[in-house]
Amino acid sequence: MMLLVPSDVLRPRHPDAHFAAEASAARASGIEVALVDHDALATSAGARQAVCRVPAGDDAVYRGWMLRSEQYAAFANALAQRDVTLRTTAGHYRRAHELPGWYSSLAAVTPRSVWTVGDDRAAFDRARSDLGPGPAVLRDYVKSMKHYWTEAAFIPELSDAEKAWAVANRFRELRAEDMVGGFVLRGFENFTSYEVRTWWVDGRCQLIGPHPDNPDDAAVADPDLSLVRPLVAELGLPFVTVDLFLRADDRWRVVEIGDGQVSDRPHAITPEAMITMLQSGAS
Known part of the structure; x- marks a missing residue:
């Protein structure tokens, strides 16, 4: 597996500071890390330039800033021309990233x-x-x-x-x-807990932690995923986050699904835990 992260705007040979810890954890685990130019990715015409320093490889995961679905598709195509395959296809990304892509599958457990x-x-x-x-x-x-x-x-x-x-x-x-x-x-539904962010690889929940927007001292509840688990698995997506709240009737409700590559990691989840999770889907 190759990890792709954005480069620093001022020091393009270094990873963006927001993702530097994950890049270091990946290298420590023997994973190759390559840098991409996020500013170039933000325009479809710049996708080839954005990946010009990415070496050829078989399988890659991106951990970086959010992209529009059409930008991600251009990114995936530019990488394919360098014989690099993103584990999350453009179709996968759109389905996770945009609510109409996942809503019907999760309708029973979401507003x-x-x-x-x-x-x-x-x-x-x-x-x-x-x-x-x-x-x-x-x-x-x-x-x-x-x-x-x-x-x-x-x-x-x-x-x-x-x-x-x-x-x-x-x-x-x-x-x-x-x-x-x-x-x-x-x-609108009346929620009574802080938001919980769960991380899923190949339809299996691998990590549970706070949402990055929660206060630092907010307690993280242990969500009941019994209803959610089979529905997320049926989506067939390689790497997603599922955000949940506890409703006033003590039922856990999904408020968001996102592509895991562009979901922010809270401080409570270590960079090493993130990399270990990504390696679990490499086989």
Whole structure:
């Protein structure tokens, strides 16, 4: 297995500081580490330049900053031209990275959701009607604006068309060119725990820890994965994270699935544990 990490912007022969510890742990385990230019990856035309220092190899895993699905596809194609195969294909990445890719498989354990294609008002109103009255949380295919909760994330009542659209419009303004796909409306559920991030390789949960956004002193609950486990396995994805909350009725609910390559690692999970987990899927 080869580990690919972003290079430092100012020192391109060194790994980005955010991923340097994982790169060091990989090298200590005998894993080859190669650097890619994330800024070049951010434009499809720059994918070949981004991977110009990656040596030929059979199997690779990326640990780096988030990419749009089309950028990841260009990344995978540029690597293939160098005889490097990403363990996570472009199709795998899109399915994990964008909510419409995984929602139907996890519908039984995640808040009810509807979405639009594009960001126009008519499509938003149709989605709002489809979800029905009541409170909802707004996001796009890959991200919410939860740090702007009252103005761009939480909709107290979907039947109030103007107030709901005001939240959607503010969300669109804040996401700007980073908005992906369209609006996603999710039925609001009352959660009572801190968020838990679980890490899965080839459909098996390998690590459980806090979400990186949790306070440092937040206790991490041990989630009941009995309902979640077979559903994640059926997705057939090589490396994902599954974020969960405990609902007020003591049921664990999935709030997000993400591609593990671009999911942030909390300090509670060591770089060595991350590398050991990735090696478990190398065979």
